[in-house]
Structure formats: structure tokens, C-alpha cells
Amino acid sequence: MRVDACQTPALLLDAAALDRNLARMSEALPGPRLRPHVKAHKCTTLARRQAALGHEGFCCATVREMEGMAEAGLGKDLLLANEVIDPDRLALLAGLDARVTVAIDSPETLEAASKAGIEEVVIDVNVGLPRCGCPPEAAGGLAGAARRRGLGVRGVMGYEGHVVGLPDATKRQEGCAASMALLAAAHRDVGGELVSAGGTGTYACNDLATEIQAGSYALMDTAYGELDLGFEQAFWVLGSVISVSPGYTVLDCGLKALGMDHGAPSIPAAQVWFCSDEHITYAPEQPRRVGDRVRVHPAHVDPTIAYHEAFQVIEGAADGEPLDVGGAPIVDRWSIDLRGW
């Protein structure tokens, strides 16, 4: 099956571009310096490529991601970088055939983890993003309480999510440094070998973290693409033209195939007018015909992928070579097997 006959909407993945992204990041952050976050791609096949490059510890955002990674044999060191208080879900985590570490940020989350038989935790520290995480000055006390209950405390984590998307690289670096100063203070009180932080936007400037929790770099999106981070767009939503009118053209992929929180998607050499549940109305510079396949660049990778069941994989072209997307054969199907919670 060639791309220009592919069922749509689909997620199209360029394996060559993906591999270039993975290699670039591995060069910058070799081995355990990178803890790839699976929340962006939700795909154990893709995670296996990351592990093959020497990144054997992974970061997850949901219990389902932890479970799926363990079942896929990728459970050497799984960090749930999120708080869970549901006793059944925590018991499931405790029973996985994997090394499981969970984030805690309060006496309640410590209590729940301890009761469920979780053995190892990290202290989640608020470093400026108003979300989860205890105040830096409370981290040492929480770590002590955890150790008194017999839990291993592996260190701290803190996500500088309020600065990873700043367009100005200097401001991003300064914001990251300020956040990491808070995390360093907490780490002095907590101890442990892990200082887990960062993301695709700060992977190059976060010098404090012992490991970076980057996910988006593998596939990229238009929001991160604007930051000039050295990674390529390696996936698209593929749509088919189903209707052509004077002045505009309609694709068969819409809101249920696209994360919209960062705004509308982009289409090269075209202007996107609006998205409906199952459609994009847009104005291409060159006329399109009913049946044409069109690549749509989503604004936000994570919530886009979460709508889809699989990637349709093409080989891609060598770096700098032109890519005939329409004529490319679909060479593989990678299940997005970590969806849901």
C-alpha cells in the first residue's frame, strides 16, 4: 500500500526522520542522561528504538503506560512522573514485573503508595509550574517520612514546564536555571541519585538534572518546531481531499484526529481556515483534487497521538534528500498501545 492510497485519517510516521531525531538526542544526552518520556508517543515499538540506543529508563504519565511498558519487556526502570492516589491502581503498579518508582508530593500520596506496597519513590518538587509538586522546602521532610515507612527515596523530580516553550532561548535558559536552583536545594535535603527534570525545550540547557525527561523530540510538532531545537517533524496526520469548492478544499481529518489546545494545525503552502469534528477546511496555493492525500502538521503532538490507534510507517529519505511521500510504501504499522489511563 502506498501513502497515496492509505486509509485516512491516519498518523504517518517517517522512520528515517525519527531515527535522526533519536540519534541527535542520544548524542547530546547519552545513555541514562536521557529518560525518554513515553507520554508523547504512547508506542512500545518506538520506545524499543529508544532503549536500543542505550536509554533503558523510561518516564510515564499514566498507570496504563507503566503497565504496557512492563508487559513489553521495557520495565528495567520505569518512573511514573505523576501522582496517583487510587489504591487499586497503585497495587497494580506494585505488582508489575518491572522496577517501579512513583512520584509523591504530599503525605496523602506517600500514604497511598506505602499502603499499596510501592517500594521506591521520588519527591516531586514544584519548581515554578503551578501543578503537582511540593514546595522545595517541604521535600526533605517528605523524604524523611517516606524513609521512615521503609520506602526507598531515589531522589527528586521537578518539571520546568512553564519555561520549556519560551520562544527566546536566553529566557528559556534563565528560567530553567532558576527552576533548577530550587530543585538543587530540594535535592540537598532529600538525597538520592536522581535529579529528574527537563523536557524537549530545555534538554540542551538543563545542566543540573542527572536525567532529562524528554518526549516530544522524537516526533515533534509545530509548537516545538518554532523553537529551532534541531529536531525534525517526523509524523503527520494524513488526510484525503473529499470535497473541492471555489476558494477552499476539505480534508477528512478534523478535531477528533488533532490535539487543538495549541491551536489549529498547519499545512505547507496552504492556509487552514477551520477544523470541524471530521474535517479541515483550508485553502491550498495549488489546486487539489478529490482523493489527494495531504499531510497535516499538528500543533501539539501528545493529544494528537492519543486519538489514534496506530502509526503508518514509511521508510523516509536520507538527510537532505527529497521525500516522495505520496509514492512511498507503508512498510509497517506500529500500534499506539499505551493509550488511555
Place this chain on the structure above:
Amino acid sequence: MRVDACQTPALLLDAAALDRNLARMSEALPGPRLRPHVKAHKCTTLARRQAALGHEGFCCATVREMEGMAEAGLGKDLLLANEVIDPDRLALLAGLDARVTVAIDSPETLEAASKAGIEEVVIDVNVGLPRCGCPPEAAGGLAGAARRRGLGVRGVMGYEGHVVGLPDATKRQEGCAASMALLAAAHRDVGGELVSAGGTGTYACNDLATEIQAGSYALMDTAYGELDLGFEQAFWVLGSVISVSPGYTVLDCGLKALGMDHGAPSIPAAQVWFCSDEHITYAPEQPRRVGDRVRVHPAHVDPTIAYHEAFQVIEGAADGEPLDVGGAPIVDRWSIDLRGW
């Protein structure tokens, strides 16, 4: 299992409120005057309740919805109100154990439907929304071409989607009337028994259509809620409080559990700050504790439900009676079995 111990994120459905919405719409549009659109809820269990009220013809937006409805025994009269040009997908439709009608709006979509063995079509007419649909003056010619190829032409459809959400009821009514004048002209040229149009926002003012394609009315969302249409919010995204900080509180449901194209969700007696992939950061008026369950009102029903696997169903309260949500037992699980394409 009570709601206050329910695994989260979840979709919580109030069956009593749903039934009141279904009954109200059935009173306004009895029997075949309503062709419920399944794209909003994607749930055959819910569709069966609509059929039980006398609405046995349904509207679908995707091939998967058509397939699932036929398999569920709800295929008495299925209209795919969308264009499809993929020969494999059209052949699948033609082979369903159901009465199948598909929308066409061009010689290309007619050709594809005819080749695949589709037997009945409607002519999709552009009535003002720049999306699919042929110009009204082209509808008669397309119908003639379809009949010459041996296809049954059941009539016309045209969606006044550019006016269904107008806040001013008078403007909504005027816009609807203008669109329906275009559709009436096309219908005079096309013939057939069906004039299929409308949605939840225009169900009460669209007098021309022989049947209204409404979907959102069953469960509602905050966008339609502002129009005062007489329907109740009958479902929510249920989240758990996982972290509490001075000034804000964090829930474990985020962008991957919520359609965001109509903006952020609402939480009663609280201010939503922002959503992340797996979190909502918000400020409740009354303090919340870690573990509390909280109901989140999504802005747009369709892309919210498309993220979820099932509804968790509570009985709900009689009209006007107070509802103790946290203490309510989960009485059923309805699979959202029409997801995907």
C-alpha cells in the same frame, strides 16, 4: 463502586438527565422527524435508547460508526452524512447488513459510490458553511447523473453549521431560514423524500427539513449550554484531586481527556487556570482534599468523548431533585464502541 471511588479520568453519565433530554427532543421531533447523529456520543447503547423512542433512522459521520451501528442491529436506515472516496471503505459500507445511504457532492464521490455498489445516496448541498456540499444549483445535475447510473436518490442534505451556535436566537433563526431556502431550491431540482438538515442549535427553528440531524442534545456541553435550548448537561469528565497547593488544586484529567477546540472546560464554583496533558490546574472556591472526585464540564462534547473508552453510568435524580453525585453508585458501563474511523 461509588462515584467517589471511581477510577479517573472517567466519563460520568447521568442516565436520568439523559432520558429527560431524549424525551424533550422526542416531544419536539417525534419519530422520523429526528435522525439522531451518533457522532456526538459514539455509543450503540445510547443509540438504542434513541431508537426505542421511535427514532430508527440514524446519522453517522464515519465508516466505523456505520459499521458499528449495523453490527448492533441498528441499521434500519443509516445515513453517512459525509463524503467517502476510498474504494475499500465504500465496499465495506455496501456490504453492511443495513439500509445504507451515503452523501455525495461531486462527480468523483458519485463515481466512487457507484463503483463500490452503494445503492442509495443523498445530494449534499452547501447551504453556507464552507465545508462539503455542492452548490445548490449543481444539485439537480448531480442527482440526474446518479439516477442514470442506477442509484436511488433519496433527497438532499445540507448542514447550517455556521449558524447553529449563534448566541442570538433571532439571528440563528434567520440564518437557518436563509440556509434552508437554498436547500429547498436544491430539493426542487433533486426530488426525493428526504430533506435532512439541522442540529441541536436549530432543532426548534428549522421548519423546512423533513428530519433533523441532532446529536449534542443528548449529553450537551458548555458551548451549547449557553444557548438555553432546554437540554441539561448529562455527562462530565470525572477527575480526582491529586495535589493541593496554596491557591490552586490539581486534577488528574487533562488535554487527553477533553476536546479543547471550544476552549477550556468549566468547573462549578471554581476557576480553571489551565490544562496540561494529564492535569487541570484550577482554583476552587472551597478547599478540596487529595482524593476528592470533581466533575469537569467539557466545552465540546464530540472530541471529548472520542478520547474515552466508556461511560460510567449513574442513575441520576428526578427532575429538580438534588443529586448526591459522590455517593451515587455506578450502575452500568456503556462502551463507546464507535470510536475511530
